[in-house]
Amino acid sequence: MAENKEEGEAATHGRGEAWVESLFSDDLEKAQRLRNRAAQIQASNTERLCRTRGLRDLLTDFTSAVLLSKPEDVFEFAREYFSAFVETDSPDQPLVNTKPSG
Known part of the structure; x- marks a missing residue:
């Protein structure tokens, strides 16, 4: 279980080959599995993004x-930018898709 968590973390944090090598320098097979899984996750995410x-x-x-704006704080800028897309009628309620899937 810890191995899957580590694989996911490496893939999502983008630390690269050097980080993988240092983390698993004593276990080359595990390092290769981690690199393969990171590549799979990246390919899956890219495919999903292209379809959407x-x-x-x-x-x-x-x-x-x-x-264009070159904000000093990109995270604050993102919060403000995407807050325009949030409905304010019921902020405590989760978003539920009522349309049928498919």
Whole structure:
């Protein structure tokens, strides 16, 4: 179980090959499995992003806004930027999709 958690962390934190090698310098097989899993996760995420046109457009617009505005605090800018997309009627309620899937 800890191995899967470590694999996911390496893939999502983008630390790269040097981090993998230092983490598993005594176990090359484990390091290779970690690299393979990170590559699988990255490919899956890229594929999902390419299939989701609306998300891609949203991220492109956000990236353009960041490059134009050049904010000092990108995280604060992102919070403000994306808060425009949040409905304020019931902020404590989870988002539920009522449309049928498929």
